[in-house]
Amino acid sequence: MQFPKVTLERPRWTPFNIVAAIVVVVGLGITVLRFTKGLAATTNLSDYNPWGIWIGFDLLVGVALAAGGYVTSAACYLFGLKRFHTAVRPAILTGFLGYALVVLALHYDVGRPWRLPYPFIVQQGTTSLLFEVAACVALYLTVLFIEWTPAALEWLGLKRARNLVVRLTLVLTIFGVVLSTLHQSSLGALFLIAPSKLHPLWYSPYLALFFFVSSIVAGLSMVIFEGALAHRYFHHKMDEAHRREADGVALGFAKAASWVLGGYFVLKVVGVAQADAWHHLASGYGAWFLVEVIGFVLLPCFFFAIGAREKNLRIVRFTAAWAVLGIVINRFNVGLIAFNYHLPSSERYFPHWMEIGISLFIVTIGVLAYKFIVSHMPILYAHPDYEPH
């Protein structure tokens, strides 16, 4: 058994590193402010707007975009699409990092972060959908961590432990899909309790279903998107199998994403019909709703289809970024833009620059962690000593 040597190269001042360094330094500064002066000093939250971008972006968007882990591992291990095998590890890694960062972000947002375990160990508010979200996120973070450990254990050369974990693959995958289904949908269901505050075009008894279905799209698109980025920047880290399968993964996922987006579009339209909210379409919110549903659901659906049919990777990758943006817009709409639509504009929320600073800080930490792990651990290549699982 031989432990790997981590060679810490001296940091090179590439533009990326400079920007990252600035964001991290500023982020640390805001962190100090947040925990010494409180939320009032660092956010624009108010009694009307208790949730800002730390929930709307960091939680709602973060969890949706980290859906690649469960989508890919389900496709590969449960639905038997083994050609996607090389996509599993990167997807699990980004999923794990995503959830870890979501939990980190929550520490900034909640008033007393050290009490975050209270819903489990002190008093269980089981009637709350937030309880369910919290329980599932906590469990799923654990599942993702275990699913990710084989890479770390291979890196560390701990063969026995690694094989033990690999044997759990099936249980973990199924458990992961169950937990993901539950909390992805429950994030939408959080807003079910406030029908008077969420605009009728977005409020729907189907909110939970909307969030779940769109999380599949988010997961598929993110895998394509991250794959494209990884190819650009970590090509040298990839092994033969990875490069060979990558295009197939992108095209296959594009086809799946197109199909799911089609279903999602129908659901969204049915949602309007069920709420009988047609007349709202003529308002400003209606126009914005149409932008979301046509511009960021229907069109990506169509372009994914073209890309998959023509086997055109450029269209597929471009559309993946587009669809991801669509998910971001949807989560922002539900959490921030169409929420409190009844309030006068003077009472509406707009993020403080420090809130944006912390969100950027957290994303940057994620990118740095990804870079480190991908550069050192067998993520984009299979470790020569181990059979792929």
Next chain:
Amino acid sequence: MSISRRRFLGWMGAAGAGLAAGGRAHAAALPPSGGHPDALGVLFDVTRCIGCRKCEEACNRVNELPPPERPFQDLGVLQKTRRTDARTYTVVNRYEGIPGAKGPLYRKIQCNHCLEPACASACFVRAFTKNPDGAVTYDESVCVGCRYCMIACPFEIPTYEYDKALTPRVMKCTFCHPRLVQGLLPGCVEACPSEALTFGRRRDLLRIARERMAQFPGRYLDHIYGEFEMGGTAWLTISGVPFAAIGMREDLGTTPAPELTKGALGVVPVVAAMWPVLLTGIYAINRRRDRIAREEREAAVAAAVARAEAEAKKKLAEALAKAEKDKKAAIEREVKKALEEAARARGEAPAGPTPGTPGATKPA
């Protein structure tokens, strides 16, 4: 048959008795609602409120809240529409120029102490309790500060101490629960000089409201706000102008908050129970298909190998047979040749050694 029939009728009788007795037998069939039968409440009569802010002052005093920026006697504060905040459990707002009203109208805001509190339903640490006296109280010792209660409350009542770094609390009216326990009136009710606030059992208040409506025809709208809104509230309001005109939402509906999330919560066990079944099933089916495919592949390979082997054997046999024939022919030829040669030699020259048959028997 007759026994089981009699027994069945007996059960029916027992069930009927249970229903007649009320209580749990009924609760088993339908989830209960309506809250504690003797719960207390307050009736706020908009037509009586004079906007003096005495209730605000009393609330501040009995709850030991921080002193206000401007004194309670300063009615200029009413120029701006205010809401509850972390230092104020209740506020009175002024509404002017309402059609049908002679002068300005005032409306007091505070927690309505819902019968089915959305805040309590939303809190994931059960920080809120609906007490038998009707008060919805908050326990800061468990609160995580997620502020989901503030998202959930349809009346936008709970507020948060955003400016505290380490010990922020949710702040909201307690219905003076500690005072009620001591047999005292809520601070605001006690202070109100114009009897705009009537304290009592909620079911009595509903009756009182109706009596006032009957006593002063035309003075009130036929609507007790809070009787059914969001499943009903302990605080009730009656008014002579539409409630929307005094800043109260009329589009909240009558669905109690827990009802709104019931469906989504009900799906949880379904997913938890059926997803493993379905997913493991899909996995097993794929696995089986893989295995069958593999077996078929192996069988096909074996068959092909067998066929190839048989063919090779046949070819070998044929070749051997042919070789045998060739050999025979060659021997015959050689023998014939030898005989002819011998005959010729006999005729021409003395006999030489017979040339041996060469390796011509090699199979072709």
Next chain:
Amino acid sequence: MGGPVHSLHEFMLRTESITYILIAAALCAFVFFWRFLSERDDDRDHLGADRPGPGEGGHGAH
């Protein structure tokens, strides 16, 4: 968990708490039941308490 129930909220607090416990128990039970179910299969899977055979279909990609 006894006592009279006066509101839908209290009712759901009771039912949901029990449901969550049942879910947790069921999820654990599923693992063991599946093991029991496929223990005697010729090619046991990851839940069947056996190592995947070489080249075994479930997960080997290449």
